[in-house]
Amino acid sequence: MVLTDELTSKILSSSKTQKVHDSQDEQEEAFTVTVGMPTFFCVGIIDMVNSTKIVARLPPNKSSRYYEIFLNNMAKVVRQYNGQILKTMGDSLLFYFPDTSFSERKFGFLSCLECGIKMIETHDKLKKLLADEKLPPIDFRISFDYGNVIMMRNTEWAVDLVGPTINACAKINRMCPINGMVVGSDLYEKTKNFKEYSFKNCGDFSVDLKHPYPVFKVFRNE
Numbered sequence: 001m002v003l004t005d006e007l008t009s010k011i012l013s014s015s016k017t018q019k020v021h022d023s024q025d026e027q028e029e030a031f032t033v034t035v036g037m038p039t040f041f042c043v044g045i046i047d048m049v050n051s052t053k054i055v056a057r058l059p060p061n062k063s064s065r066y067y068e069i070f071l072n073n074m075a076k077v078v079r080q081y082n083g084q085i086l087k088t089m090g091d092s093l094l095f096y097f098p099d100t101s102f103s104e105r106k107f108g109f110l111s112c113l114e115c116g117i118k119m120i121e122t123h124d125k126l127k128k129l130l131a132d133e134k135l136p137p138i139d140f141r142i143s144f145d146y147g148n149v150i151m152m153r154n155t156e157w158a159v160d161l162v163g164p165t166i167n168a169c170a171k172i173n174r175m176c177p178i179n180g181m182v183v184g185s186d187l188y189e190k191t192k193n194f195k196e197y198s199f200k201n202c203g204d205f206s207v208d209l210k211h212p213y214p215v216f217k218v219f220r221n222e
Contacts, residue, residue, distance in 0.1 A: 042100035042112040042146045042187060043161065043169050044083070046074050046119060047092035049139040049178055062135060067091065069129055070138050074119060081115035082108075086161060092173075096161060100146060109146075109191050116142045116181040117220050123179050141176035145169040145184035172205050172215045185214040196221055 048070060055063040071093055075085050078095045086094045097115075099108030119142055127137045147165035168184050176182040183191070188199060198219045204212035 041096045043096045044144045046142045051091040081111040139178045142181040143173035146187035181218045188216045
């Protein structure tokens with residue numbers, strides 16, 4: 001059979017299209033997510049205050065540097081206290097403390113709260129670093145909570161945590177005073193007897209209409 005130019009073109013086009021589809025299918029099959037068993041961790045979020053308005057007034061090179069100084073300095077503090085960085089979320093940093101999976105050990109929870117205190121104490125240093133580069137100061141809010149999370153890992157070895165504890169930690173962050181720290185009720189129950197800290201109820205976060213969730217400001221005792 002003699003193929004016309006038009007038919008040959010259609011066959012070749014169809015073959016190329018199939019190859020593209022096969023390639024896309026292979027890529028989709030290659031990327032998979034493995035979900036681990038539920039576990040318990042202390043998680044933390046540090047979130048910049050009013051960064052959108054501030055960055056809008058900066059040139060691109062200055063705005064990128066603004067974020068870089070903040071995120072890198074706070075990530076350094078997290079690592080000093082045996083925390084693990086999960087990811088950046090815009091102008092905030094999400095992290096967790098592997099040692100808190102052992103709920104009977106005080107050390108992991110001390111590291112968590114000390115990390116937050118150290119972040120607060122770093123504010124003046126951060127302010128100076130920014131001023132040296134003629135950048136405006138940064139304010140932030142810090143929140144921690146403890147509870148059930150699920151660890152996920154994909155074929156590219158990226159790790160993430162999901163679960164209600166992450167969501168609660170993000171939402172109670174809004175109740176935090178500027179350049180301060182709050183913890184949710186579940187973490188408060190694990191740390192309320194620590195002599196190193198004082199806690200002050202700053203209101204309830206509404207999980208639903210029937211179950212208010214207390215939130216506490218944290219202070220280190222001198």
